[in-house]
Amino acid sequence: MTQPILSYQDIKVRFATEFGEIDAVKGVSFDLHPGEVVAVVGESGSGKSVTSSTAMGLLADNAAVEGTVLLDGKDVTAMSASQLRKLRGNDISMVFQEPMTALNPVLKVSTQMVEVLEIHGKAYGTDALRRSIELLEQVGIPDPEKRIHEYPHQFSGGQRQRIVIAMAIACGPKVIIADEPTTALDVTVQAEILDLLRRLKDELNTGIVLITHNMGVVADMADRVVVMFHGEVVEHGTAEEILTRPQHPYTQRLLDAMPHLGEHAVEVREQEIPAAIEPEYALQGKDLALAYRFRGKSIRVVEGVNFGVQPGEILGLVGESGSGKSTVAKAVLGLLEVEEGELLVRGQDLPQLPRKQRKALRREIGVVFQDPAASLDPRFPIGDIITEPMVIHKVGTAQERIRRAEELLEAVKLPTSVINRYPHELSGGQRQRISIARALSLSPSILIADEPTSALDVSVQARVLEMFAELQEQFSFACLFVTHDLAVVDQLADQILVMQNGRVVEQGTKDQILRAPREDYTRRLLAAAPVPNPVTQAERRAARLRLLADQGRLPG
Template sequence: MSQAKFNSVLNAPQPVLELKDVSIVYRSGHQSTRVVEQVSFSILPGEVVALVGESGSGKTTTAQSIIGLLAENGHIENGSILLNGTDISRWSSRRLDSLRGSSISLIPQDPTSSLNPVKTVGEQVAEVLKIHRKMSRRDRDARVVELLTRVGLSHPEQRAKQFPHQLSGGMKQRVLIAIAIALQPALIIADEPTSALDVRVQKRILDLIDELRLEFGTAVLFVTHDLALAAERADRLLVFRKGKVQEQGITAEVLRSPKSDYTRQLFTDAPALTPRTGSALSRPAQSTESAIVVRNVSKHFSLGDKNAPAFRALDNVSFQVTRGTTHSLVGESGSGKTTLARLLLGFQRPDGGQLFVDGVDIALLSGEALRQARRKIQLVYQNPFASLDPSQTLFKVIEEPLLNFYKLSREERQTRVHEIADRVALPIELLQRKPHELSGGQRQRVALARALILEPQVLVLDEATSALDVTVQAQILRLLVQLQQDLGLTYLFISHDLATVRQISHSVSVLNQGKQVDYGDVESLFSAPTDAYTRELLSAIPGFSPLHVAERSATKEFV
């Protein structure tokens, strides 16, 4: 070895974390299932390494094994986990307690379920200080306020006295980050830390983690199924599939020339990493007829205090959707998207304005007339895991609308169910199973079949792909495009995923606090938004920029 190379090796920073040939098994009765197999990687100080892959690929299990949070029936079968050179893979949970919070911290996925609802925010931040530091009550309270300030919470003294339910999702996630950085750990494990957040809040949270990484030199293990986020934020990628690492490397290099077929397919399926192509969309045959017309619609809700002004969920919103096209409603939580969908479906009535579906004003209907009108407009919910009756077979789930609206013989109903199952590429042999026996993508196909069996003109898709992995999401989106082309369907697509909106939509409305701040065809809106809020939303879309990633890797400095 040359002297220069020897000096380079000598001066290279020691990895904060190193996994060597780690395999993990789960036991069920007398059977053992290996869910992670011979995984090896390392993370240097100040580096961000992303574990990406579909649900069940082993990425979260790998992350949990590092901090000793595997389920009771899970254990590390072989391999080693080195933290700053010390093997902690066989440490007891009690011994690992000395590391949790001080050397390794976790930012969990769901900020709502991760905080104790009966303790104040300040008490929960202070808890990690109590466990690992000898501090006076005064110093601890001061440190709590300092941490809440550091993570960007307004009025930190007041926030410290509040309970989690009094904070927004983004605020709760900032509290979890404050807990994670309280003792300046060497490693932060961020497990889907922004998946429950709107796109602008997501960007702020990830920017904050990045600032803290640079300030403290903390290594970050970023677990995500969002390839665009990983591409934008990580220095290196590890692609997981069925418990194995398909490939790993510098982010820019993996994105530029992925070696495995699986990785190439993942990148192809990710909307933010794939250029929009007009051929992916159905195009109506010169139709100018509107399937949906929303005209000056407003909706208010009482806040329970008669002296307080009513909450304005929708304020004079107007748009129309050409038959056979897809119109998307985008905006953050509380912007009015779902309220507008509920009005169109007749679940609520507007305080003003008109809502025409196939030429009929839904707002004027009630009773049987409204029930019959719903045959023309059907809803597909966000979560395929919660929207299907777990006690019914899939056949019964799909058949039920026919029983509610038509007098058909058993044979006729069976024919219709089989035809629509075939239409959504759901194998007939699955129809006698129950929802828990299906994957997420199969369940969403069932939800589509149930909505389509009445032959509606309009489908309202309320975050209908957001709960799905990227590959399954791509399959459902392709199915929706094909159904639109074959059946002339009109879609109202509600989503906070702007990359997907750009892929599937013909036109878009942007809602902000109940007002429509932008409206137009998708290309014009994305290339030249007229409102500052829309520009901010678009700037927050995670996406792959080869130059950005290459510059990030080239200028990497370890603090």
Template sequence: MSPAENNPGRGDAPRPVLSVRGLTIQVATPNGAKTVLEDISFDLNQGETLCLAGESGSGKSMTALAIMGLLPQPMARITAGSISLADGTELSSRTEAEFRKIRARRISMIFQEPMTSLNPVMTIGSQLAEVLLEHDMCSAAEAPAKALALLKDVRITDAEKRLRQYPHELSGGMRQRVMIAIALACDPQILIADEPTTALDVTVQAEVLELIRALQREHGTTVLMITHDMGVVAEMADRVLVMRSGKQEEAAPVKELFATPRTDYARALLAAVPRLGDSPARPDPDRRHDILDVEGLSVRFPMRSGLLNRVTANVHAVENVSFKIAPGETLALVGESGCGKSTIGKALLGLVPSDGSIRVDGDQVVGVGQAALKQVRRNIQMVFQDPGASLDSRMTVGAQVAEPLQVHGIATGSELRDRVEWLFRRVGLTPDQMDRYPHEFSGGQRQRICIARALALRPKVIVADESVSALDVSVQAQVLELLRELQEEEKLAYLFISHDMAVIDQVADRVAVMNLGQMLETGSREQVLRNPAHPYTRRLLSAVPIPDPTRKRPPVLPRAGEVGTPVFKKGQGPEPFALNEIAPGHWVAAHPDTEQAA
């Protein structure tokens, strides 16, 4: 496909600022060289956004690392093809010293996880100044002012204060803005954004994407964006290159790809994308008996200071939260990072100290001894966000699924193995995989193993904490379907914790929206997602990316009032939100706008 065909509507002769031709990369393995990228070709034209889309392992990030000269040496190497800039500069054969002059000045990159990309022992100002001075963008005396200007360019609040802070003192969205500032410090012609919003809340994601668009307009920067989120692709891309298993599957303008994908893989990828509002109605659960009953749950973490290390303040992570879940029902907890969702999940299993009442099938969790808590945990289990981190790399997966049965003395010997084999089959795996280790499985398979482990004790409640957020859309769809099947067969009650509103729309019977440890709005899926009453809920929904390039997502609604804090001095606390029932089962915290919604 020629550059002109790739980029219609931007003039008769678009100017490629980067050309990749026949790029092939091999990596060294114990069994010899393995090709991980094969014959990739594309042009990146001046001022456009090209998205490399595809699932994990498709070669997207490997392509970006090759362009940046960051392939892990000597394990990976370019074996064929070329990467050239507009002036003919060939990048595929450059030395590290030569690349240092090219990076930042001509090509820069925003990495997926800002916390691992920023230096934890240097202030934000020092890290910005380091880039400026390394590339002779200004003098040492001018660096502080230049760094401040860069932070203001990326719309960071209270920029003067941020210069003196360390990365751990900033939120995820702020850290990503700092990464963008560093990437743009030398005003590069090309900006590579590698999954820049994957770990961010939906509202922060929308803000970061809008920031990239604004900076692109102001600086004329050309963007190569890497993502597996097709909603982001629809919102950002001019053209799309779909990749699969290291090969180029399909390339087309974004509207053409979404309207008429030519390959089965592209069609399957688009079909798996969750869309807000498209989910069918779910049958009403039997509410005659609640399997999980939470009343007045509060979780506070003490903060100590001074010479005597006394408690001077508390983080009110969860404050006076109440809810119930019936067998076969899914309650979804949604909200931005830090709102208390995951803390509630941990409190339900007794993993953090809490006040209030938590009853699982009538048994109390709060304030009981370890023996009683062990019995309660037979009825409630948790599936964590990162299956790689929640599995022990030194144990076979079969042993890890068997472990709960052994701890509770439920099965031994052949009975134990038969039970584990049944669990593996139940989650779509095979018994011959039981003797393998976690690193031998894909992300989706590892999450299935975690689900099998959670099912081992035949619990009545499962807490799914961001259990599909790290998965590709097609694998995500498979895991969600598995969870639905298990719920129907076992009448499982789910507390589903997520910040992805489209996924929530697929799985939830009821939705509870949280902010700063308290519930702002709760009701049925239709009430909360189709007719949101609280401004905070409406803001969350306004930020959901629309996987349709023909529909422009309206601007994210402004935040109502100042951002609060869950930290209060000892003896003080947040003002409790008074929930009003504006319709049967639809409860909303008091707010001027909710009266009109009612």
């Protein structure tokens, strides 16, 4: 093995706060070699992002660092601000989780990429522009000569992440720190970004520190794994050792919490009611066409969608970003007009009802959004947040509402003592439980869940999904569950509807869609979902590339 390109030696990081000192990292040590991927895994608050930030000198002013970080033999912790500026981009660069926070929305991509090269003295003017176009081509942006002059919002999420990666490799760094680089991406786009990072690592012999909580991504990318818990390294070894023979109880818990695609086989039950009898649907869409209005023009984004959800049933709505799945959910919530077709809530066509009846019928629909921090009002205590729907619909007295809030807190497994606390005082998983409690406050017959666990750590996600299944059994609501995580759908859903470009590609029972897909698009979605086993994942990656080749979809 070559000399390490990056070495953490007994790193400790403390933050001085008004409540005293907080030990965020407690003596972390590990090495990274050229052309190697080391995955640093753990949940929120484990110290993995703080550890990685020490290598770039990006910690806040109230941080005190002990120990040594050696980058190509140079001690980063002893460098001045000007030395660190020269280091960043040249020797070490970073790929952030959300590309839109890393790109300036008011500057063209050409301006931002040329700036990187000029600041570091790599190229200037037309030479810098030419080099930027080459970089975009290298990371797989189509028609780079034209597209480089566009703004970030004109690219898809996956393309934006490719641009961030192009900027990260512009100066030929020895180390790339990838901080959750695929968390915000669809499963197929995630697979493409991981393929790209793997190829660039081999071509440039760059070392990659991969920060993630997704064990499937670890299995797909990592050579070695560092597991962190409460600021300490609790386990360290090869990807195969950690993922197939974990020794520490925390690592075992992380792996047990991962939903595994294909584990939840369903018994196919015989239909008890005669086929001639029309099933009773809580929610039904018939030839739905949905459109956004912009400057007087109608832009149709969903066409010819048919579905039905019976009481006590979960319909998983899956597809990539832009497929129309969240648009369908918005229409059910009344946030988008139905241009054609019928949207039936308990047999009544919601868009055609008079306003008063429509408002009354909306009491039947609860909603859980993706990001609990954004969907809970930070000014309200938890009790007011849960009872607000009851206040709006004039349900019960003040005392009855508080009693109902306490019942719901118990149902979502939170102590009733949180009723007077505020959202910022709770963890992400607890906030999402509050969102679910609020959604159930009016005892809805229908629940819309739009990516309700994608912002959560894997173990928190597991607890929320388990609780969600229990609540669904208890309250027997019909549920429209929007997600791009096929393993989550496998765990929860009864029926699945696959969408692409605003149309239904395939629909059927969970077993039909996940075990015997008929359509090429569904097969690509399933092939792109990583599993937390390096050997199995290597086989799945090879099978995915064969599938793409057979379908003529391999990148040029």
